Amino acid sequence: MADEVLVYDSKRDRAHCLNKAAALVWRHCDGRSSVQTVLKALAAEGLPAERAVVQLAISELAKANLVEAVDPYEQLRFRSRRTMLKQLGLMAAASVALPIVQSIVAPSVAEAASTACAPPGTPCTPAGPNAACCSNICTGGSLTCL
């Protein structure tokens, strides 16, 4: 993708989408690049070039099992995205420039296949016994399958 990187982890059957900042940091996770090198690369791309941004990226990448932390102490200091935004003084709109890793578990054939009955949480009518629901029960204020 133009500004993104897709990664498929065949060991865990997970797929990840790295935005521009996360992808840039990930490409530099080669065991040789220093934080300074990464900061320069971020700045060259017009992305927030802060040490905290690199930390956030590595935290996100580590959560997705895309990097291994060399220094466990460093990993303990990773903060949440919200904390990081506050620390960087960024508005929500600017947060899109921060590293984001979105992940999904690749579905099994059965999960991606058609099912004959509606799983829990599917809107249904009428209330009460309902053969369309796998549970056979349609209930709740907003009428969903149990």
Add this chain to the structure above:
Amino acid sequence: MEDLDSLRWAAGFSFRAYGLKIGFRVNRQGLDSQLKALLPPGWSPSEARVVDHLYSLRLGIPAGHPVVGQFHLAYSGSVQVARSLDLEETLESLASDLRLLVAATAKTGVFVHAGVVGWKGRAILIPGRSWSGKSTLTEALVRAGATYYSDEYAILDARGRVHPFATPLSIRPEGPGRARKTPVGEIGGTAGRRALPVGLVISTRYDPQARWRPKTLTAGETALVLLDNTVAARRLGGTTFGVFKRLTSTAIGLRGPRGDATITADAILQSLERQADCVQRTPRRIADVPSTQSSAASRATQKRLHHRGDGR
């Protein structure tokens, strides 16, 4: 399988579909046309005596016969996929298993669980799991004038184009009851025949309280939506990304809950039309268009369709 092999079979045939060779055998003659009606779109006859997969159908003894054993039985390989007194139900279970087998093991094409329609030379994909409301939205789009491609699978080729898989629509009744297979002609639509580039990928779920105000997805997010509904996702893994990359070079991804299917369908078609206009005029602003256009279209049709029921 050996147990099945030892039984007497009266007829059989083989066919090719999506790079697979599949065989059928049945214990009674004269069912060829009924069985061939179950085959996936795009099949072609084959003379192969050795197949990748074999289906077996044992028709039960008609009701009223003094001999016990009236169930119709269908097997996919050695696995029983149907056991019923109702032949239609048995054949539907067999057809459903056959479509899933093809989707999961096809040697050509990536099968994404999705509704698909064509509109002015572009395809609209609605990937989603069963019961997410995609069939209803597909039906609404066809009723609004779109060309029907599929309400079950989007078949993507290496160039990221979508091919028709126009099986009859599966229309579920408002209340409890089995879905009814409805030929597209019955709802006033026509089926597409040629491959189309994709214009929109819509990730949505029916919510009676919602209004269609989608968020535009990035190309990577759109690819994740597609992979999340790819039948052979685990077998194909990252090899699908090349297809998705080409697909997203012409398509925009939209995500959000939707309310009434008819209102949403009108909004979607209008947004695709505006998108096409924008591509001709200002290609770089294309990503800004869909959400605003669809909201406007939704407002425009809200009054007109106010009393159309739940519209799922």
